[in-house]
Amino acid sequence: MKQEPASSTAAPRRRAGRPRSGVLDRELIARAALKLVVEGGYSTLTMSALAKSLSVSPSALYNHVESKQEIMQWIQEIVMDGVDSTVFETLSLDEALTAWAVTYRDIFAGHAPLIPLIAVLPVSGSPRTLEMYEKVAAGFTRAGWRQEDIIPAIVALESFIFGSALDATAPLDIFDPGENAGSIPNFEGALEAQRATGRNSADAAFHAGLRAIVNGLMATSRTT
Amino acid sequence: MKQEPASSTAAPRRRAGRPRSGVLDRELIARAALKLVVEGGYSTLTMSALAKSLSVSPSALYNHVESKQEIMQWIQEIVMDGVDSTVFETLSLDEALTAWAVTYRDIFAGHAPLIPLIAVLPVSGSPRTLEMYEKVAAGFTRAGWRQEDIIPAIVALESFIFGSALDATAPLDIFDPGENAGSIPNFEGALEAQRATGRNSADAAFHAGLRAIVNGLMATSRTT
DNA sequence: GTTCTAAATGAATGTCGTTCATTTACTAGA
DNA sequence: TCTAGTAAATGAACGACATTCATTTAGAAC
Structure with missing residues (x-):
C-alpha cells in the first residue's frame, strides 16, 4: 500500500526493509485462519479463536485487516x-x-x-x-x-x-x-x-x- | 397446513378445530418474513424486525418456530x-x-x-x-x-x-x-x-x- | 368457577465482529 | 544517550444478533 504498485491491501511496511516488532502480518494471519478452517470448519473461524491461535488479542488483528471478510478473501486466494x-x-x-x-x-x-x-x-x-x-x-x-x-x-x-x-x-x-x-x-x-x-x-x-x-x-x- | 397429515414441524394444534387466541401462526410468520425480505433484503430479516412487523415480541416467535433457519425454509418453500x-x-x-x-x-x-x-x-x-x-x-x-x-x-x-x-x-x-x-x-x-x-x-x-x-x-x- | 394450557412477555444470556483510548517497544534522528 | 515518533498490541466496551426462561395472560373445557 505504500510504494509497491501491486499489493492492494494493508500490508504493514516501513522505510527499512526488515520486519518490525509486530508478531502479525498478512501471511501469518491468512495461514492461521486457513489452518483453523481446515481443522475445525468455518464455524470455528472467529476473530477471537484466530487471535488466540496467534497468541494475540482480537483487536490486534484489526491493525492488519479491515474486516473478517477480508480474511475470508485471503483464504480464498490461498485455496484458489x-x-x-x-x-x-x-x-x-x-x-x-x-x-x-x-x-x-x-x-x-x-x-x-x-x-x-x-x-x-x-x-x-x-x-x-x-x-x-x-x-x-x-x-x-x-x-x-x-x-x-x-x-x-x-x-x-x-x-x-x-x-x-x-x-x-x-x-x-x-x-x-x-x-x-x-x-x-x-x-x-x-x-x-x-x-x-x-x-x-x-x-x-x-x-x-x-x-x-x-x-x-x-x-x-x-x-x- | 391445517389438517393435512404432512405437516412435519411444530404447528399449534388443539382438540377442537378452531384457531385459538394467538396472533401468530406459521403462515403469518412466513408471509411477514418474506415481505421483510422482499422489501429490504435478507439483511433486514432479524427476529426482532420480524417480531416488530407482527407487533409481537421476539420471543413470541419461538412458540411457533424452532429457529431462524426454519423461517428461512418456510420462505424457501414459498419462493419455490x-x-x-x-x-x-x-x-x-x-x-x-x-x-x-x-x-x-x-x-x-x-x-x-x-x-x-x-x-x-x-x-x-x-x-x-x-x-x-x-x-x-x-x-x-x-x-x-x-x-x-x-x-x-x-x-x-x-x-x-x-x-x-x-x-x-x-x-x-x-x-x-x-x-x-x-x-x-x-x-x-x-x-x-x-x-x-x-x-x-x-x-x-x-x-x-x-x-x-x-x-x-x-x-x-x-x-x- | 376452577383448571388446563397455548401463547405472549420482557428480562437476561452468550456469541459475535468491531471500535477506541491507552500502553508498549522498537527505531531514527539529534 | 536522550528524545521523539510510530507501528502494533492491549483490554475494556459496544452494538447486533439469536435464543432461553421464568412468569403472566387469557381463552376453552369440564
Missing part, C-alpha cells in the same frame, strides 16, 4: 492456488476444461462458505485468480474460439462448478422423500434406480453434468 | 412455488428444461442467501418442492430416459441454476482486472469482446451454459 490450471498448456481444450473443473470443484467442496463470497467478489483483488482466468482464456483462444464467446463459457462453467461444490456438501439422504413417499412415483423410481447404481449422487451428477456442459459448449462453438 | 414446472406437461423435454431453468434461476437470483441453505437441506421438509421434482422426473421419464440417469441430470441442472443465480447477483464490473491489466492479454481480450456485445455477461453465460448443458444431456442420453 490449489486449482490446477496448467492443464490448459498440455491438454486439448475439452480435456483441460474437464480436468480443471474436477480439481476446482473438489477443492471448493471443502470450502463451501467461500462460494457465496467468491461469486460476488471483484477479481481485481486476487492477482493469482486472474492468472488462472488468463490460462483458461488462453486455452479457449488457442482452440480457436470467438473472443466474445469465451467469458460466457468460463462463467457458465464456474457457475456449474460452484453449484456442484455446494451440492457436494449436502447430506447423502437429501432426496429422501420421508413421509411424502407414494405420491411421487416418477421421482421415487428415479431415486431408487440411481441408488441402485451404488454411486454417490452428487458425484454422478457432477460428472454427467460436466460432460454435458463441456460437450455442449464445444458443439455450440462450432455451430454459431 | 414461483418456479413454473407445469411446462413439463406441455413442452418437449429440452424445451421444458430450458423454460423451467430460466424461471428457476430468475427467481432465486433475488433470493441468493437461500441457495447455500437449499443445496444442503433435505427435501423431505418441503412437500411442494418434492412435487416439483416429481414433475421434472416425469418429464424425463416420458422422454424415455433411463431411470438411473434422471437424478444426476436434475441435480446437475440444479447445480448450474444455483451457481448461475449466485452469479447473477455479482456486480457488473466483477471481472475488471484493475491494476493487474496488461499481464493477462487473452483474458482482457475476451473481456473486451464480450463487453462490446453489450450483453450482460451473467445473462449471456447463463443462456449459453443452459443451452450447452441441455443439449449435452440430450446427446448423452442417446449415447450411453
Whole structure:
C-alpha cells in the first residue's frame, strides 16, 4: 500500500526493509485462519479463536485487516492456488476444461462458505485468480474460439462448478422423500434406480453434468 | 397446513378445530418474513424486525418456530412455488428444461442467501418442492430416459441454476482486472469482446451454459 | 368457577465482529 | 544517550444478533 504498485491491501511496511516488532502480518494471519478452517470448519473461524491461535488479542488483528471478510478473501486466494490450471498448456481444450473443473470443484467442496463470497467478489483483488482466468482464456483462444464467446463459457462453467461444490456438501439422504413417499412415483423410481447404481449422487451428477456442459459448449462453438 | 397429515414441524394444534387466541401462526410468520425480505433484503430479516412487523415480541416467535433457519425454509418453500414446472406437461423435454431453468434461476437470483441453505437441506421438509421434482422426473421419464440417469441430470441442472443465480447477483464490473491489466492479454481480450456485445455477461453465460448443458444431456442420453 | 394450557412477555444470556483510548517497544534522528 | 515518533498490541466496551426462561395472560373445557 505504500510504494509497491501491486499489493492492494494493508500490508504493514516501513522505510527499512526488515520486519518490525509486530508478531502479525498478512501471511501469518491468512495461514492461521486457513489452518483453523481446515481443522475445525468455518464455524470455528472467529476473530477471537484466530487471535488466540496467534497468541494475540482480537483487536490486534484489526491493525492488519479491515474486516473478517477480508480474511475470508485471503483464504480464498490461498485455496484458489490449489486449482490446477496448467492443464490448459498440455491438454486439448475439452480435456483441460474437464480436468480443471474436477480439481476446482473438489477443492471448493471443502470450502463451501467461500462460494457465496467468491461469486460476488471483484477479481481485481486476487492477482493469482486472474492468472488462472488468463490460462483458461488462453486455452479457449488457442482452440480457436470467438473472443466474445469465451467469458460466457468460463462463467457458465464456474457457475456449474460452484453449484456442484455446494451440492457436494449436502447430506447423502437429501432426496429422501420421508413421509411424502407414494405420491411421487416418477421421482421415487428415479431415486431408487440411481441408488441402485451404488454411486454417490452428487458425484454422478457432477460428472454427467460436466460432460454435458463441456460437450455442449464445444458443439455450440462450432455451430454459431 | 391445517389438517393435512404432512405437516412435519411444530404447528399449534388443539382438540377442537378452531384457531385459538394467538396472533401468530406459521403462515403469518412466513408471509411477514418474506415481505421483510422482499422489501429490504435478507439483511433486514432479524427476529426482532420480524417480531416488530407482527407487533409481537421476539420471543413470541419461538412458540411457533424452532429457529431462524426454519423461517428461512418456510420462505424457501414459498419462493419455490414461483418456479413454473407445469411446462413439463406441455413442452418437449429440452424445451421444458430450458423454460423451467430460466424461471428457476430468475427467481432465486433475488433470493441468493437461500441457495447455500437449499443445496444442503433435505427435501423431505418441503412437500411442494418434492412435487416439483416429481414433475421434472416425469418429464424425463416420458422422454424415455433411463431411470438411473434422471437424478444426476436434475441435480446437475440444479447445480448450474444455483451457481448461475449466485452469479447473477455479482456486480457488473466483477471481472475488471484493475491494476493487474496488461499481464493477462487473452483474458482482457475476451473481456473486451464480450463487453462490446453489450450483453450482460451473467445473462449471456447463463443462456449459453443452459443451452450447452441441455443439449449435452440430450446427446448423452442417446449415447450411453 | 376452577383448571388446563397455548401463547405472549420482557428480562437476561452468550456469541459475535468491531471500535477506541491507552500502553508498549522498537527505531531514527539529534 | 536522550528524545521523539510510530507501528502494533492491549483490554475494556459496544452494538447486533439469536435464543432461553421464568412468569403472566387469557381463552376453552369440564
